Amino acid sequence: MKFEPVKITDIAKALGLSSATVSRAFRDSHEISEKTKKKVMDYARSVNYRPNPVAQNLKDKRSRALGVVVAEIANSFYSQIIDGIESAAHAKGYHVIIAQSHELLEKEIDAVNYLASRSVDGILISLSGESEHIDHLTNLHDKGMPYVFFDRVTDQIDTFQITSDNFSGAKQATLHLLDQGFERVAFLGGTAHLSITRERLNGYLAAHGERNTGPDKNLIRFCPVGGLQYYEVETAMQQFMSAPTPPDALLACSDKLTTNIFRYCREQRIAIPQQLALIGFSNLDLTEYLEPPLSIIRQPAFEMGETAALMMIRLLEAPYPLNDFESKVLPPDCVLRRSSIRLV
Amino acid sequence: MKFEPVKITDIAKALGLSSATVSRAFRDSHEISEKTKKKVMDYARSVNYRPNPVAQNLKDKRSRALGVVVAEIANSFYSQIIDGIESAAHAKGYHVIIAQSHELLEKEIDAVNYLASRSVDGILISLSGESEHIDHLTNLHDKGMPYVFFDRVTDQIDTFQITSDNFSGAKQATLHLLDQGFERVAFLGGTAHLSITRERLNGYLAAHGERNTGPDKNLIRFCPVGGLQYYEVETAMQQFMSAPTPPDALLACSDKLTTNIFRYCREQRIAIPQQLALIGFSNLDLTEYLEPPLSIIRQPAFEMGETAALMMIRLLEAPYPLNDFESKVLPPDCVLRRSSIRLV
DNA sequence: GGCATCACCGGTAACGTTTGCGTAGATTTT
DNA sequence: AAAATCTACGCAAACGTTACCGGTGATGCC
Structure with a gap:
């Protein structure tokens, strides 16, 4: 009883269309007639079609996933931050992957590489206690990985920051x-x-x-x-x-x-x-x-998390590369x- | 300055091999000579190659992602559970995506669909306060989505459960x-x-x-x-x-x-x-x-989370479909x- | 009536990886 | 020595989606 999701070619075949047309109908392209769009949409709904996000991710080289690194999840401050991050990210159609550093440099390196290998679009991080040198972060940053720092920040990487005062x-x-x-x-x-x-x-x-x-x-x-x-x-x-x-x-x-x-x-x-x-x-x-x-x-942990997520999404969705980074400071x-x- | 990760074909080209050989070398196939394997591994390390998980996911139709639904993250009990889940999952090469129900049926439905659309391999869930009827879960379960219940469980779906006494x-x-x-x-x-x-x-x-x-x-x-x-x-x-x-x-x-x-x-x-x-x-x-x-x-929240994750991974990696589900009860x-x- | 301009749609090649199949050459078997 | 078996690798097709480059009719224009 394996789950066999309906795909775009199934719809195309059933409707006598090409997969390209179905895809375009879905994205509401102006190149598709209203009639065809409606036909596609109706049929798709009837078979409960969902685009395969993995295929989409592979296509446009983004995952809509945000990585988060904190010292520990089971900590009131960080769990409130994560709450904020998750809420904002979810609302914007992103999901959140969490990794813990347990205040150790080694685990932070592991966490960051892990997230990168999971192809997150960006990393929100609060540095571990041992992270005086952050080559592991700059390396990845130089390769194009976007960062947002919250709580424990650094000026060694020029990007968005959110802290409290x-x-x-x-x-x-x-x-x-x-x-x-x-x-x-x-x-x-x-x-x-x-x-x-x-x-x-x-x-x-x-x-x-x-x-x-x-x-x-x-x-x-x-x-x-x-x-x-x-x-x-x-x-x-x-x-x-x-x-x-x-x-x-x-x-x-x-x-x-x-x-x-x-x-x-x-x-x-x-x-x-x-x-x-x-x-x-x-x-x-x-x-x-x-x-x-x-x-x-x-x-204001929840708000810090929310802001961090929104900053990251702004960074990711900017039509042109940003180089004027904001540092927001919230009052405790x-x-x-x-x-x-x-x-x- | 866009991140251009090295891919398998790059390695193949550089080494004068085919992508198939490189791929097999990586998976330590017996069809590849030790010499070639070493050459591939060495070069891969030198260019810091990481297989693209998205492409892998598309290929073998799994994401190595576990979805978690709890009422709220910012709650000592749940954050400890999540800590346990994350730790066990991470050790097994899975990552964790979190969604919150805020005790609302509507949000739980949203969360579950959201995770499904993110193509998680399975969902770990503690039911929301409003989830008396769980059609939204059985629907997905019938389509093949594996579940593990923890904390707030139900017998309406026959699967692994972990609770405290x-x-x-x-x-x-x-x-x-x-x-x-x-x-x-x-x-x-x-x-x-x-x-x-x-x-x-x-x-x-x-x-x-x-x-x-x-x-x-x-x-x-x-x-x-x-x-x-x-x-x-x-x-x-x-x-x-x-x-x-x-x-x-x-x-x-x-x-x-x-x-x-x-x-x-x-x-x-x-x-x-x-x-x-x-x-x-x-x-x-x-x-x-x-x-x-x-x-x-x-x-024992951490242990509950750990157990839930391990149960799920056992479920996912079972060579044949399981139908003898364990219900574990830990002492409070x-x-x-x-x-x-x-x-x- | 010839030609440009549409609106609408199809074919195909990617994205990066894995895998079934095929096939050289080397080795073993009879 | 011919046949059978291995070893070690390459080719190409998938996975599901989207973008580019077309092409077909139909309409508008002078």
Whole structure:
């Protein structure tokens, strides 16, 4: 009981036409009479004809598939992004193929090649924590593969970018901490070379600059694998807290870090915010009902995904090669709760 | 600067061979000498040749693409499932195309047709809340589209199924509540006809039966859209709590319901567990650090996704048509915390 | 009435890969 | 030594669709 779909030649044969005519009738060509068009359309409907997309893809050398590379799918931020990408892409007649890097360069290379070999029309990517050098991307880009970067971007490839305002989000959060009188506000970020880490660090530094409170260098730490592994966070936090003068507040710079730091503090009975005030980037649900309610910087993930997909489609469907690439920056949302409030 | 991938004929021309020989060399055919094979492989590597999957797909009428339909991507349970599916599929050389039903029949029909028109080799699906009648699926199935059901399954189509033990999970949770002396244990489920709702309801009823405590019919309610819309949960909870004899404990039967019920209780200042004990199905992170710590029934989502993908691939790659379909049931994990503990 | 201009449609060659069949030459068999 | 069997490869036809280049009548024009 194998599925034998009806093809264009079947219709042609049944109607005494040529396949070329049927094809043109379908695409509503002006070279076909209304009468013939109607005949074709009616018959096609009656036999439930669907053009074979694979054959079409082979013909016009495009797949209407968008590749997406993220660190991990099972992450509230990225799953919301993917939701946005899928929604926009679907509406435009594209579908979405997902690959994960798990923050590893090797897996990112694999993912990108994998998508390329699947002949996606373009790749939407948020760089992995290990992707300092991106030859694997530039190679493909030079060969004509279109990219759109979101979240973790790079300037090494000139193309569309969509981020949230990491600088401002981090600065706002840091100012919030400083202005309450916290004196040792620490920073825990992902890999140092990632755009989000740099921008958020700059925001953190700018806030200190504005308040004339130079931050102690020991208060700034990074997690090479972005806190994907719990032990990373564990180590960093131990170093922070066992220092002679430990921090009294902390800015966490990614979903995973925020989650794991929160977990660490609770496990180690580090009182938030009494012993350590906490605010972090997070798109997790229910953070307001954690104990203590967690202050977060939330990014417009769905909208970022939507925008990224639309940018890519614009790039793909541009009649002429684009070279004026837009960098869109969306405002994050700073939600202050008890975890970052100084208790008197 | 258009991407011009090297094709098999290029290699053939460069090496003075025919395209057939090159193709066979690649597939490691015994008809080709080792010497020629090596020559071909070496040259192919040097020019970074990748077979064009679209052409291959057209040739052997398969796409090595798996379609996935879930209610929503941005949901911890489903995103973990997708993680599992993607990981297993990737390892087996398949890729994954995702579509969302948003719990709507119309969107599910759209999604399925969309995937079919994308010529996926098979569809992994968790039914939408509105999918009581599934003609749209049986139609396609009759035409030869393979299915694997996960999470929300149906017996209307005879094929592989992978679920978690909903009956036992719900029963365990209900017993836990009953045995602590809660006397009015309520049940809030998604659409009544969904398999997960039925099975969980049966577990709930079985627990009552085992303790000889017939549950009040007013203590059982359903949310047609599975709590995807907050107002649904709001309405159901209002009805529960404004009754003459409101429940003193509640079993929530999906991620979304659990989350929204928790939110509702906190907003309405319904004390958990003093006024209403709560336990629910959830795969959310950090539930242990909510206030109060939330008792949950956690499903092995990643493993479910992995299994579903492997089942599908087994189905697709079976040398002869299968008709002995496996139904795998994985054990859920019941984690008891303060939200469901009776305070004396 | 001859010629250009249409409207409408068909034949055919692609797109890149795989595969059945054919066939040289080399090797083995009787 | 002739016949049979292999080995190793090439030719060409598919897979389903679309684009290019035509061609056929019919109509319009001077």
